[in-house]
Amino acid sequence: MGRETEPGTATMDTTVGPVAIIVTEPRLGPQPARPEPKRTQVHRPKHVPRRTCIACRDKDAKRTLTRIVRSPTGEIRIDPGGKQNGRGAYLCSQPSCWRKAVGTPLLGRALKTEIDDATRSTLQAFAASLPDQPTDSLAANPNERTS
Ligand SMILES: [Zn+2]
Numbered sequence: 770m771g772r773e774t775e776p777g778t779a780t781m782d783t784t785v786g787p788v789a790i791i792v793t794e795p796r797l798g799p800q801p802a803r804p805e806p807k808r809t810q811v812h813r814p815k816h817v818p819r820r821t822c823i824a825c826r827d828k829d830a831k832r833t834l835t836r837i838v839r840s841p842t843g844e845i846r847i848d849p850g851g852k853q854n855g856r857g858a859y860l861c862s863q864p865s866c867w868r869k870a871v872g873t874p875l876l877g878r879a880l881k882t883e884i885d886d887a888t889r890s891t892l893q894a895f896a897a898s899l900p901d902q903p904t905d906s907l908a909a910n911p912n913e914r915t916s
Contacts, residue, residue: 820834820859821859822834822859822860822861822863822866823858823859823860823866823870823875823876823879824861824863824865824866824867824869824870824875825861825863825866827861833861833862834859834860834861834862835847835848835849835859835860835861835862836848836849836851836853836857836858836859837857837858837859837860837876837880837892838853838854838855838856838857838858839855839856839857839880839881839882840853840854840855841854841855843882845880845882845884845888845892846891847892847895856880856881857880858870858876858879858880860876862899862900863899864896864897867892867893867895867896867899868893868896870892871884871889871892871893871896872893
């Protein structure tokens with residue numbers, strides 16, 4: 770806010786060169802002077818989205834993870850495409866994980882918000898509609914409930 774963007778300054782995308790040293794940039798404000806031995810590690814991989822079920826902490830990419838998003842307006846909804854704007858949390862397709870996340874402060878903590886009763890029952894209904902084993906067809910659910 771109010772800071773001028775200087776052209777030519779190093780961005781997160783470091784130019785690939787023989788020696789790419791990331792020079793400390795005061796864009797994050799004053800930082801405590803601390804030794805950073807990993808500074809020479811220039812070979813950074815691209816950002817890989819790491820999806821972890823917030824209940825069982827399973828990172829298995831083969832397992833279907835469903836994203837729950839808190840929209841900028843504070844609305845909480847299920848985001849099957851995983852592209853909606855906002856803060857997201859992932860839950861795998863195990864109904865037990867949903868019950869755990871929805872029935873405890875877990876999900877609210879992950880989304881940094883409070884889950885109200887309406888949202889809670891919506892999520893519980895979704896959890897109840899989950900099959901026992903992972904499947905890709907989350908959208909096509911013939912047993913859709915209307916509480
Ligand atoms: Zn899980």
